[in-house]
Structure formats: C-alpha cells, structure tokens
Amino acid sequence: EVQLVESGGGLIQPGRSLTLSCAASGFTFSNYYMAWVRQAPTKGLEWVASITHRSTTTYFRDSVRGRFTISRDKANSTLYLQMDSLRSEDTATYYCVRADYYGGYSPVNWFAYWGQGTLVTVSS
C-alpha cells in the first residue's frame, strides 16, 4: 500500500526557517517524481515544487523560488521541503504528492497519491 506521511509542520515566526519531511513507503521511491502542494486555510490548492526521480531537476512556483528547496533521500525514501524566509502567506497545509513515473509519460501515475498534510502557520 502506498503511504506518504508528512511531518515537520508547526507555528513559526516570519523570517524563520522550517523543513518538512515526507516518508514514503509501499512503492519504489526512486522511480517517481515527487511534488509538494499546499492549501491555505479555506483556499484552493496550489502547486509549490516538484523534483525528478534522481533529483537532477527541480521546479518551483515563482513565489517560493529562492526561498524553498526541494530534495529527496533515496536511502530513506524521504522527500523534503526546506522553507526559508517564511512569510505569512506561506501559511497552509502542505501535502506531499507522488507525481510521475520516471520511465516515460504515464498519465495513470500523475498525482494519484497524497499524504495527509502537515499544517504550517507563519505568525508572530
């Protein structure tokens, strides 16, 4: 069974840093692209960042580029999101998502599995 379990959220002051983790299990982690998606309270979904299966390429939305870093650890099947210079507008539930399979375009795989989310609140 595919499982994605996020951790690391909490209350953090503006300007500080926080790192989220996502422990993956039930599939070969190194074969999949991964992503982070967030949802501010009572708002819609917003894609944040993605990373290829071997970490060769990362993608970010403009509002977090230069402040957030996405990375992954193959040995521990864990995805990370390091968030620096946090702002109040980064307050959201952050979801870890399994994106695409590396071995060629496969629509059936895209965004099929989501974690339960971890809440990040940026406030003084």
Place this chain on the structure above:
Amino acid sequence: DIQMTQSPSSMSASLGDRVTITCQASQDIGNDLIWFQQKPGKSPRRVIYYATNLANGVPSRFSGSRSGSDYSLTIISLESEDVADYHCLQYKQYPLTFGSGTKLEIK
C-alpha cells in the same frame, strides 16, 4: 503560465441531479488534466485522470470530458457522499496550475 478558469465557484443541487463543473485552459494542455475531489478535512482524491479516465475505485457516475480547451467533470446522478470541493489541475507545463475550486453542496 497556464491559467485554469474553473466554474462555478460553488453550486447546490438536489440528490439525483446531473452536475457539471468546468475548467477552461488558457493554453493547449492536450488531455493533461486531472480532477480531484476533496472532502472537508481530508486530502484530495483523484477522480479523473488524463481528462477522461476514471480513477481506481471511483464510482461510474463520475465522468470527464473535453471540448477544445474546456474540460468538464460530470456527476450523472448526485449522491450525498459527493458533497465536496472539486479541483482541476493541468500538468502539461510548469508551473502546474489548479483551478480555483468548486464547492458542491446538496440543495
């Protein structure tokens, strides 16, 4: 960036009604569109992938269709368990973009 214009933002319908939610893409995305259902306090659940394909375990009353740059999610006979927020996502091009969401309620 590709804009996904989703409508309506909210709607209420009666049990058994046919319900349609639409996303319009600002650029060509082919069939690279996913529909998600999100119930209160829960993670999103994929219901349609590649614009028209029913995801595993999703009831057959859900369907997806495409007409040009307009993508639709249809529930042919609304049930109480379908009350949720619905979101579309294009993954043709980065940045990936979601529609603004539709809140579906029972009348």
